[in-house]
Amino acid sequence: MGRTGEHPRAAVGGVSVPDVRSWIDRFAELVHAERDRLTELDAAVGDADHGSNLDRGMKAAAAAAGELGDAAPGELLKKVGMTLVSTVGGASGPLYGTLFLRMGASLGEATDVDGPAFAAALRAGLVGVAARGKAEVGDKTLLDALTPAVDELDAVLAEGASLSEALGRASTAADAGRDATEPLVARKGRASYLGERSAGHQDPGATSVALLVAAAAQTL
Amino acid sequence: MGRTGEHPRAAVGGVSVPDVRSWIDRFAELVHAERDRLTELDAAVGDADHGSNLDRGMKAAAAAAGELGDAAPGELLKKVGMTLVSTVGGASGPLYGTLFLRMGASLGEATDVDGPAFAAALRAGLVGVAARGKAEVGDKTLLDALTPAVDELDAVLAEGASLSEALGRASTAADAGRDATEPLVARKGRASYLGERSAGHQDPGATSVALLVAAAAQTL
Amino acid sequence: MKKIINDPDTVVADALLGIEEAYPQLRVDHENKVVYRGDERRPGKVGLVSGGGSGHEPLHGGFVGLGMLDAACAGEVFTSPVPDQMIAATKLVDDGAGVLQIVKNYTGDVMNFEMAAEMAAAETGVEVVSVVTDDDVAVQDSTFTAGRRGVGVTVLLEKIVGAAAEEGRDLAAVAELARKVNGNGRSMGLALTSCTVPAAGKPTFEIGEDEMELGVGIHGEPGRERVPMASAKEMAQLLVEPVLADLPFGSGDGVIAFVNGLGGTPLLELYVLYHEVRSILDQHGIGVARSLVGNYITSLDMAGASVTLLKADDELVGLWDAPVSTPGLRWGA
Amino acid sequence: MKKIINDPDTVVADALLGIEEAYPQLRVDHENKVVYRGDERRPGKVGLVSGGGSGHEPLHGGFVGLGMLDAACAGEVFTSPVPDQMIAATKLVDDGAGVLQIVKNYTGDVMNFEMAAEMAAAETGVEVVSVVTDDDVAVQDSTFTAGRRGVGVTVLLEKIVGAAAEEGRDLAAVAELARKVNGNGRSMGLALTSCTVPAAGKPTFEIGEDEMELGVGIHGEPGRERVPMASAKEMAQLLVEPVLADLPFGSGDGVIAFVNGLGGTPLLELYVLYHEVRSILDQHGIGVARSLVGNYITSLDMAGASVTLLKADDELVGLWDAPVSTPGLRWGA
Ligand SMILES: Nc1ncnc2c1ncn2[C@@H]1O[C@H](COP(=O)(O)OP(=O)(O)O)[C@@H](O)[C@H]1O
Ligand SMILES: Nc1ncnc2c1ncn2[C@@H]1O[C@H](COP(=O)(O)OP(=O)(O)O)[C@@H](O)[C@H]1O
Ligand SMILES: [Mg+2]
Ligand SMILES: [Mg+2]
Ligand SMILES: [Mg+2]
Ligand SMILES: [Mg+2]
Incomplete structure (x- = not known):
């Protein structure tokens, strides 16, 4: 359920452009607040830059979203995706970029975005991320938080719940997925070079994805 | 006064080939015994290799002197000089090498080497060293021990003393010259880069020269 | 940490200023952090683009020049460059014969170059083919990892494939040669x-x-x-x-x-x-x-x-010996 | 200490084996630790010899080749070579036009090269001229020191003077040029x-x-x-x-x-x-x-x-640009 926004065509009960802006702003805030924690997690299994990568990117993305004038939600998400691709680099740039770009493509120029349309867009993003990274659930990547969240969102919406309620349950699923990465042995990304030694550490990307879903639950 | 030697033409009362060999052997022994001390002194003001440089060279020189068959003292000294030049490197190689080469040249093929002839050879060596290194007394170099020793040798011989006695007094003069290098500021060689900071350290080269003269006093 | 830098955040940008000044035959697009050839290029040549995180110098910027790369994208230290950089490089070097991207096998590099190739094709119509180097035998089991890392072979490949492009081989042939080098x-x-x-x-x-x-x-x-x-x-x-x-x-x-x-x-x-x-x-x-x-x-x-x-067979040795003129490798020119 | 060596006592000898194998155009006299040119030299050229303690690589052995040094003597690490090495080098490179020694200003180096020049003249009749580099302004007062140390100018000098020798200038001209470079x-x-x-x-x-x-x-x-x-x-x-x-x-x-x-x-x-x-x-x-x-x-x-x-005036820049082919510096050849 969207908050009341100033956009002329804000779809009450759906996801409006101001809603998307709030989501992006909130995610940027959470990433900034958790920046050091994300980087610490990456120091243990990767190269200690996930927090700074995503913070740099989300700052730029929030600014770009703020500057974009009259646009549909899908266009806004595309802009966010493009900005992330252009500013993050590393593995998470193309992955987060693809997520938002595919969401944007899925929504197209539609101005009325209801719960199922939003969920479909998120699944399109998930499919894009999986294709881009060629990872599967269990490989100890951000897919391990994103996949259960998208599955839960679909399931709860199918029960007839509101988007807001469904996103709340999806956020819980994302957190659980994030926690479940700890014992896993990484099979993709930089952490995979550690082999068995990657077990015992929570995946940084799954941790930031949990923030993304939490931000959605708080704002949409 | 030479020890009795096995050389057929050993000049009793002068310096024979076996005497020269004894001198060289004794100097090599002293250098070997004081190797670490010489290197330590060089560590303080130079590059920590004077002991190893001279030990390597004198080992080779003593061996070369031992191998040389029938020869005059001057030829033996030349051989020692050549060997030092070829094996020591750095500053002390050419300096010690020149000292012995010039002594050898001064004595030529003479087989009778009396005190004055030996003293003249040593002075020729000193002149050669000074020319080679372009240093003066007071520059904190081996000249600060060698010059007073040669001066004292001449003076005592002029009084009519024996070579052995004169070398004993020359050795005392060399030791005094060596000790006097401590407060000096180096103006030649590697130590000169330290400027004022070279004061307060005894010069390694002057220290090894004092061993050279002591060895002469003990063997000739 | 003791380094000759002004600021960790500007080290790559600052170094690119120095590179441009040190090598008059190179040009630098500072906005996109792309080093490219400023000398006369053979018309219709396949363009060779590489790049990656900085900190591996002379790789890659030091291998731009006659007989080797046409452009190199400099990422932040140890961080893959972003697609915008590769797209800028692609536009700079394409002369109608298409562009070969040489990519070291790291997840970030591979994905960013992949996106760049897709976007360049969509935006500009330039044909872009990627070849990935993965020669580091230290990574033993590539089924359970991101695969072998691209290391030393990258240097040899950029030289050899650069010579082939200079010879006038087409994009398919150049890409095939690159795969041969990586495979051997x-x-x-x-x-x-x-x-x-x-x-x-x-x-x-x-x-x-x-x-x-x-x-x-x-x-x-x-x-x-x-x-x-x-x-x-x-x-x-x-x-x-x-x-x-x-x-x-x-x-x-x-x-x-x-x-x-x-x-x-x-x-x-x-x-x-x-x-x-x-x-x-x-x-x-x-x-x-x-x-x-x-x-x-x-x-x-x-x-x-x-x-x-x-x-190395005769073909590879011959291409190795061909003239090259870059800051990092130079002979015959 | 963590180093890629077998034994501190053999590090120079071991490295010379590697240098010889890495550069087919070079030769090494292992007994005398002299690196020298194995390629065809211009007949009647003034010979250029340098050398010094090891540990400064590519200086000097890496600057042996067309348009630069003809031979380099490798001393122990940070220790001047001995005259025997310079004499061996002199004999290897003299082709009747005499030999220029390029010596960095350190007491040991200067004296060993000086003795070598005297001995080479006496032994072989080869005319040997020495030029000393002393460009390090860190040593301020050379009246009260061994004088300024020879450092970076040595590299530039070996290149520029090498080009002049390759051009066919005689020993006096080459020595004069060397002094000019050092002075500037x-x-x-x-x-x-x-x-x-x-x-x-x-x-x-x-x-x-x-x-x-x-x-x-x-x-x-x-x-x-x-x-x-x-x-x-x-x-x-x-x-x-x-x-x-x-x-x-x-x-x-x-x-x-x-x-x-x-x-x-x-x-x-x-x-x-x-x-x-x-x-x-x-x-x-x-x-x-x-x-x-x-x-x-x-x-x-x-x-x-x-x-x-x-x-650098036009003369020096022109000589700088002349072809050179050594492991350390190479262009135009
Ligand atoms: N192939 C992949 N598929 C999905 N996610 C991946 C993949 N490779 C890495 N990741 C995610 O990216 C995160 C690391 O991101 P980041 O540190 O920003 O990039 P980099 O590894 O290039 O430094 C990992 O924690 C993991 O969740
Ligand atoms: N120009 C010089 N004249 C006379 N003696 C010198 C000169 N330069 C250096 N020395 C002597 O050489 C000694 C150092 O010898 P050594 O350590 O073997 O050589 P290096 O300085 O090349 O390492 C100094 O302690 C000093 O006595
Ligand atoms: Mg990382
Ligand atoms: Mg020393
Ligand atoms: Mg030394
Ligand atoms: Mg990274």
Whole structure:
């Protein structure tokens, strides 16, 4: 359920452009607040830059979203995706970029975005991320938080719940997925070079994805 | 006064080939015994290799002197000089090498080497060293021990003393010259880069020269 | 951390200013951090673009020039460049014959170059083909990992494929050659010390005075194992044997032998290592057609070295010998 | 101490084996530790011989080849070679036109080369002329010291004089040119860390995380002073200003600008420094005719850099541009 926004065509009960802006702003805030924690997690299994990568990117993305004038939600998400691709680099740039770009493509120029349309867009993003990274659930990547969240969102919406309620349950699923990465042995990304030694550490990307879903639950 | 030697033409009362060999052997022994001390002194003001440089060279020189068959003292000294030049490197190689080469040249093929002839050879060596290194007394170099020793040798011989006695007094003069290098500021060689900071350290080269003269006093 | 820098955040931008000033034949697009050729290029030549995180100099910017790369994208230190950079580079170097991207196999690099190729094709219609190098035998099981890392072979490939492009071969032929080079080369490295990333300010890993990291990656990634410090002869053994075990370098085969310094190791030591590598190759009856010894794909200030062997037939040796004129490799021109 | 060596006592001999194997165009007289040209030399050319302690690679052995040195004598690490080596080198390279010795100004080097020249003249009748480089402005008062040390100018001199010898100039002309180059060049270096001599096994000097040695010598000799760690911009100032103060580099003069790494500093940082050096030269209105950036006269694994400026007229620039083909510097051939 969207908050009341100033956009002329804000779809009450759906996801409006101001809603998307709030989501992006909130995610940027959470990433900034958790920046050091994300980087610490990456120091243990990767190269200690996930927090700074995503913070740099989300700052730029929030600014770009703020500057974009009259646009549909899908266009806004595309802009966010493009900005992330252009500013993050590393593995998470193309992955987060693809997520938002595919969401944007899925929504197209539609101005009325209801719960199922939003969920479909998120699944399109998930499919894009999986294709881009060629990872599967269990490989100890951000897919391990994103996949259960998208599955839960679909399931709860199918029960007839509101988007807001469904996103709340999806956020819980994302957190659980994030926690479940700890014992896993990484099979993709930089952490995979550690082999068995990657077990015992929570995946940084799954941790930031949990923030993304939490931000959605708080704002949409 | 030479020890009795096995050389057929050993000049009793002068310096024979076996005497020269004894001198060289004794100097090599002293250098070997004081190797670490010489290197330590060089560590303080130079590059920590004077002991190893001279030990390597004198080992080779003593061996070369031992191998040389029938020869005059001057030829033996030349051989020692050549060997030092070829094996020591750095500053002390050419300096010690020149000292012995010039002594050898001064004595030529003479087989009778009396005190004055030996003293003249040593002075020729000193002149050669000074020319080679372009240093003066007071520059904190081996000249600060060698010059007073040669001066004292001449003076005592002029009084009519024996070579052995004169070398004993020359050795005392060399030791005094060596000790006097401590407060000096180096103006030649590697130590000169330290400027004022070279004061307060005894010069390694002057220290090894004092061993050279002591060895002469003990063997000739 | 003691480094000759102004600010960790500007080190790459600052270095690009220096590179541009040091080499009048190069140009730099500072906005996109792309180093490219400023000399006259052969018309209609396939464009060669590479790039990656900075900190491996002379790779890649130092290999731009006649007979090697046409452009190189400089990412932040140890961070893949973004697609915008590759797209800018693609536009700069395309002359109608298409562009080959040379990509070292790291997740970030592969994905960013992949997106760049898609976007360049969509935006500009330029045909872009990517070839990935993955020669680091330290990564043993590529089914359960991101795959072998691209290391030393990248240097040899950029030279050889650069010569082929200069010869006028088309995009398909150049790409096929690149895959051949990658398929015939293997590498392994070891570290005596860690590198220090400017932005991190402290060494990437801890390592004792009496141990070395065998199979280290060029970003300080962990290797196969920690082993005790050893002589140059033993190090050569530890590096060459896994390389030989991985590809059937048969007796009588010729190789291009490449001993690479990781940045903090003096040339004097690399020559000592090279001699030991040669001795082992002699024992195996493997002839050395060409040699390369020096710091070419580095890991900032890391002390250590890697060995790359490329099985080389007459074609590869001929292309290796062709003229090249870049800051990092130059001969015949 | 962590080094890629077999034994500190054999490190130079072992490295010479590697050098010989890595560069088919070079030959090595292992008994005398002399690296010399194995390619066809221009008949009747003045022979160019240099040498010095090892540990400064690529200097001098890496500068043997067409258009540069004919032979280089490798001493033990940081220890002057002995006259036998120079005599052997002289005999190898003399072709009737005499031999120029290029000697860095250190007491040991100067005396050993001097003896070699005398002995070579006596033994072989070859005419030998020596030129000493002494460009290190860190040594301020040469009346009370062994004089300024020979550092970066040596590299530029070997290249320029090598070109003149290749052109066919006679011994007197080549020696005069060498003195001109030395007279017009000045250098200054700084160290962030000490080097470690293999035989010593521990760092030559202690230095804190927050300080640097300004004016350091290439054997770790003390410099002008210990100063606090600074930015690349400030370092450039500290190096360039004393160099400019020492020689009347006037506004409008052109220079060959050389930023040299001491062995442990990555190329990335040298480019950052080079840009800052250029900015200062710009401010002084000093044009840069040619640039050289890299590790050319090193101090084992020392982190740090030096700046050399050589006031260059058309003659020097022309000779700089002439073809050269050595492991360390190569172009036009
Ligand atoms: N192939 C992949 N598929 C999905 N996610 C991946 C993949 N590779 C890495 N990741 C995610 O990216 C995160 C690391 O991101 P980041 O540190 O920003 O990039 P880099 O590894 O290039 O430094 C990992 O924690 C993981 O969740
Ligand atoms: N120009 C010179 N004249 C005379 N003696 C010198 C001169 N330069 C250096 N020395 C002597 O040489 C000694 C150092 O010898 P050594 O350590 O073997 O050589 P290096 O300085 O080349 O390492 C100094 O202690 C000093 O006595
Ligand atoms: Mg990371
Ligand atoms: Mg010494
Ligand atoms: Mg010495
Ligand atoms: Mg990264």
